[in-house]
Amino acid sequence: EAGVAQSPRYKIIEKRQSVAFWCNPISGHATLYWYQQILGQGPKLLIQFQNNGVVDDSQLPKDRFSAERLKGVDSTLKIQPAKLEDSAVYLCASSLDLGTGWREDYGYTFGSGTRLTVV
Amino acid sequence: KQEVTQIPAALSVPEGENLVLNCSFTDSAIYNLQWFRQDPGKGLTSLLLIQSSQREQTSGRLNASLDKSSGRSTLYIAASQPGDSATYLCAVRPGAGSYQLTFGKGTKLSVIP
Numbered sequence: 022e023a024g025v026a027q028s029p030r031y032k033i034i035e036k037r038q039s040v041a042f043w044c045n046p047i048s049g050h051a052t053l054y055w056y057q058q059i060l061g062q063g064p065k066l067l068i069q070f071q072n073n074g075v076v077d078d079s080q081l082p083k084d085r086f087s088a089e090r091l092k093g094v095d096s097t098l099k100i101q102p103a104k105l106e107d108s109a110v111y112l113c114a115s116s117l118d119l120g121t122g123w124r125e126d127y128g129y130t131f132g133s134g135t136r137l138t139v140v
Numbered sequence: 141k142q143e144v145t146q147i148p149a150a151l152s153v154p155e156g157e158n159l160v161l162n163c164s165f166t167d168s169a170i171y172n173l174q175w176f177r178q179d180p181g182k183g184l185t186s187l188l189l190i191q192s193s194q195r196e197q198t199s200g201r202l203n204a205s206l207d208k209s210s211g212r213s214t215l216y217i218a219a220s221q222p223g224d225s226a227t228y229l230c231a232v233r234p235g236a237g238s239y240q241l242t243f244g245k246g247t248k249l250s251v252i253p
Contacts, residue, residue, distance in 0.1 A: 025183070052239070063144070063229055063243025064184070077240055112183055116239075131183030 023047065025132035027113050033138045039101035042135045046094070046115030052076075053090055054129070055098050056112040064112055070096065103139045110134040142167045144232055146244035153220055154252050161215040161247045163230035168211050175204050175215050176229045178246065184229065188215070220251045 026045040034040050046053050052071050056064035067086065069077040072093035081088065085104070090096040100107055114129040143166045153159050163173070172191045176184040188197045188204040190213065196205040203216040213230060227248045231241040 062245050066240045069239060129186065133181070133183045
């Protein structure tokens with residue numbers, strides 16, 4: 022099966038500019054996650070969608086970050102305006118169904134990520 | 141607040157050696173723990189998942205153990221190969237109703253041919 026697709030792979034912007042990332046999850050996966058991974062650290066969950074509804078966005082800096090998942094498939098994550106500390110890899114992941122729980126054979130499938138550099 | 145620590149931060153071993161990666165967590169009330177592998181420039185690949193009621197899981201040359209009461213997990217890699225070189229991350233899930241994972245910072249493993 023095709024994996025989780027993300028674009029672009031790399032992005033360099035100046036601070037105060039805006040940027041958007043795109044994610045296409047595995048077909049049929051109802052749950053979609055955006056994680057931020059700063060260099061040298063583990064990923065941190067930004068937002069979690071179940072179909073097109075938000076399940077958890079408690080760690081999303083809502084003053085500058087926004088995300089949407091229209092029609093319960095693709096998702097976009099936007100940063101406006103960007104700060105230097107937003108430099109990180111943004112990972113998108115999907116899982117089959119929130120209700121099935123976390124099983125080894127389902128679990129998360131991660132995309133390759135978008136590496137953002139803010140200068 | 142759950143905190144996950146991985147020791148060592150980096151490890152270099154000769155090919156063929158058996159090795160152990162450590163993961164500790166501060167809140168023992170977890171639902172499960174998962175080990176991931178991350179290659180440079182790539183996303184995360186799930187390796188092993190251990191439910192809170194389990195003590196260990198095995199997949200090929202990998203064996204992960206969980207001691208929930210002491211807040212520790214280990215990932216054992218047997219007969220290491222250069223292809224095992226990557227960063228290994230452990231992550232805990234707090235409860236059945238929560239899907240927010242808490243990750244450690246990872247252990248960067250280098251297997252020298």
